[in-house]
Amino acid sequence: MKAIIFHGSAPHATTGKFWYQNVANELNSHGIFTLVADLPKLDQEPLKDTLFKIKAMNLVIDENTILIGHSAGTNIIFALLEHLTTPVKAVYLIAGYSQPNGMSHTTLKRSYDWSVIKNNSNEFYMFNSFNDPFNCNEKQGKILFDHLGGTLILKNDGHFTQKHQPLLTSLLKQYY
Structure with a gap:
């Protein structure tokens, strides 16, 4: 099993300031190969350029893959799921x-093929916050839930940028 984490649009996203590497380390320590995709121009370049860079990474995304996205990284996951031929194990949208x-946002498309996206993951988990300063709030989470089903978790955790995300880590434990 493997997991791929797509960070948000902060230019220093993979430096360890946020939770990405902590979650990756936890999953790796339990035998789930985990990669934090390094996309320093995320949300600063056209979506097609970002998707081209991801394709160049030669990532194998299949039924043994967990996709985890934060903020603008969730839009990358939607774009990837629209083009898969095999559903992934689970998707976590933070x-x-x-x-x-x-x-x-250059990652945000005008519309998505929600039925294709929904069919390309066995499970969806959405984490949104009532007090998100970037309006990735409970309303956005409800929209995603209405399109995808799954599990919607609403918190008061701002934009989920803290280094430790115990709820996310505990939900991921079901895979190890």
Whole structure:
């Protein structure tokens, strides 16, 4: 089994400031090969350029893959799921959104093929926050839940940028 984490649009996202590497280390320690995709231009370049870079990484995304995305990284997951031929094991969307939230995002598409996206994952988990400062809030989470089903978890954790995400880690334990 493997997991791929797609970070948000912060240019220093993979430096260890956020939770990505902690979650990757936890999963790796339990035998789940985990990669934090390094996309320093995420949300600063056209989506097609970001997807081209991901394709160049030669990632194998299949039925043994868990996809984890944070903020703008969730939009990358939607774009990937629209083109898969085999459903992934699970998708975790942290501070996800699919509607404009008052900010400019190059990862956000005008529309998504929700039926294809839904059929390309066995499970969806959405974490959104009532007090998200970037409007990736409970309303965005409800929109995702309405499209995808799964499990919607609403918290008061801002934009989920803390280094430790015990709830996410505990939910991922079902795979090891």
